[in-house]
Amino acid sequence: MIDPYRVLGVDLTAGDEAIRAAYLAAIRESPPERDRERFESVRTAYEAICNGRQRIAHELFDHSTPTVDDVLSAISSDFVPQCPTERRLLRVLAAQ
């Protein structure tokens, strides 16, 4: 399962226009001659959710298997990057 929402970087509630804009931005960033693999995944993702009907069908019938990216993305979506704590940083130095 390559989560199409994640590939396009859009919210679950995104509408057709937002999804199309994200798709166009993604293929501009990764045209096929530069990154074929990424281009293919973006196109597949767009085709899966490009309109309301496709999104319903995807929601109902998609049972593709997950990638590690999917798992990581699902469990880390609420991560807020932080500065290191001084204590931890010095402990790393001490562990030389």
Add this chain to the structure above:
Amino acid sequence: MSTRNRTSAPRVRPGAPATPVSPEARAREVLEAGRYREAIELYKSLLKQERRSEWLDGLAASYSGRADELASKGMLPEALVVWRNRSSLCGKPLTDGPYVAWLLRAGEYHAALSLLTTAGDPSVTTDSDLETRLAAVALIAPDSALAQLAADSPLRRHRGAALAAIAACCRGDSPDLDEQLRAIPFRSPYRDLRFVLKALLLVSSDASQAAELIARVAVDGPFEKLAAVVRAGVLPGTRWLTALLDLDEESRWLLLEIKGCPENRRSLLLEVAELTKAGMPPAPARVVDLLLRRSRSFPATAARLCRRLLPYADKRLADYRNAFGPLGGAEGESILALAAELREAPERSERHWLRAVDLFSTRESAPLQAAFILRHLFDLIVGDDDASDFDHECTTWLERSLELDPDDRDTHLKLIRLHRQAQDLKAARAAVETALARFANDPVILLEAVETALAGNAFKKAVTLAKRLLELDPINSKVRAVIGQAHLSHARKQIRAGRPDMAGKELDLADEWLASPNERSLSKLLRGLSASDARATALLQEAVAELGGHLLASFHLMLESIRIGSPASLEMQRAAISLSGTPADREVLAVMHSINVLGESDQRALGTVLDSLRERLKCAAGGDFSESERIAICETLQRRDERMLLLAYADAGLQRWPERPVFVYLTTLARHGPAASLAMSAREQAALQRALEKATDEGDQRTVLRIGELLQPPQSYADEDPDDFDKWDAFDGPGKVLFENPRALLEMMISLGNEQGLIDMARDIVSDSEFRRMVRAAGGDRKQLARMLIDHLVEVEQRMPRGHSPGEAAKPAPRAPTAPRNRAPVADDRQQGLFDD
């Protein structure tokens, strides 16, 4: 460390070489063997005799080896003592080798820093390399340890700025960090810290810039641990997770900390990292398990992923509800339906999908979901198979889906075609009306409407719809041909009704649309058939002449005569067609083309025509056809199940191209039918096997598949034990009579109440169109259908040349097939375009 008592003298080992070995050689030998403690004693003994430099080196090497041994066992204090002995007894510098690293690992910061003083190591004055190596130690060592360094030592002078920079970095205070780092000169032992700390701040916000900064830090510098964290952190996608596993524990926690991973999720991240390292996509059930085990405090995205993977772990539905909250009833049913699909349990899946449809249908906002499920269910259960093999409910799913979601054009088209294929023209017309109400100007829907009107002999309506379609798509040649054919069909209807004037008008209209000379000749032929006066006869003869005057003309004349209900023999006389002589090759090809164009329509009329032309066609079997032409003729005959003609043409092909596997296949098929494996001789089987090997060598996959299928027992026998057939050899008496009399055998199936078995068996043998015709004629009476099938099978058997009848081929007695399916014909590239319009 005292080793005096334990290793006072080298032991004499049993079996040692008898020749005396010098003590020096012995010491070297022991050192090379890695027996360091023994080597130390030997070299010490030697040095007591004389202080030779090579013996000192030997002693130093022995100490070094011993210290390594101890350090590798984690006995760092002991290793350090041995190393110090090496330095004091052999005069080697302390800072050589791993000593500093061991000091740092043992936490002896004071001793480490003392190496920078003359007291710590008299051989060292000011070693900038050593200063750099000890830069990280200087930051974490107590002030007392730093106090032993000279006041002007860079480690002391720049330490304050370095610590302040670390504090600024940990506050995320970028300006202050820059300020503090400016106080660290380029040549300072802390210089790497300038890049490491800045990169550390950028890991999550600007990974590419962080990567650029960290690339300027030498690997194995004093701050390598921190640098390694940055290098792992800037890796894209999941690669940072893999790199996480290569870090030590403190560094892992630091990386997870800067990534923002909450403490209660860190062990999960490490488990996911292990999955990444395995290089395989994680098993869905394993992911569900991982997520459900630590469901607390997960974000909504994790719940969503878990929900999407539940079809792989439907037994965890209750756990999911406990962990992430309730699921809707329809959603639960959808999950169970998908789970059943994954287990290839279509009936169970159907049950759950239908429940989901009921639940979705009650919601106002979810008719689309219900419609989608009904369509999915149709594809799941019927798929590409013939819908008429399934009960009516499957078709109602599509109808219900259109009630819920009438905007799906593809479903409208599918429904129209399904009804038409099932010969349910009333339902097809209703489906067309519904579709047209929604898609009035859709060319594809309009074309289906034309086809449906034609199927119901509503020619005027077909023409009207086709013209509407042409307005939308003026260059659609298919529609133009359809209009021409519709007028021709209508003309036939008028001729049959005895209205030649009306027929003439229709033919005039047809001529406006018909493009090919052949079609125009057909129009002329119909004009000739529409009346019997001299002018009509002249037209008839003119048309016959245009059609070649012999085989092809006879074919069309007989076919059209049957279509308009006129006696073919009379019309043949009127047209003065002579069928004497062997038909020309091109005529045979043209007839085959016409048979292909007919497709599934007018099969009965075609059968009658072929009854009259079979002998003429057989005469032409030895013609000079090219290989591809002959194969194409054979394919046409095979589709028509004209086994006698097929045998003639395939056999002639085999004589001409004995090395071609396809003709071996076609000849065997013609001789024995699809159940050839039960009837062919060992010699034929061997020939077929050779043909299979040759086709495999030539890469002719289609022939390979076809021969493979022919060599296999028919589906109804495939699951049987082949030994069971032995008993048929012993079958004698009344049984023998049954084999000689297929009707008696088949009747016996009815008398035993096994009509269904007979129907199933016949379904595998009788062509689709014929079978459907009989099903309709039987009007739901199964016994009647069985009797009609018996008549048909016996008739086919009698038509076959003796000795090659299907009855023989099917010996022993056929049983009900487990899952009869007619295979779709596979296209042969070599005949592509040969008979195309």
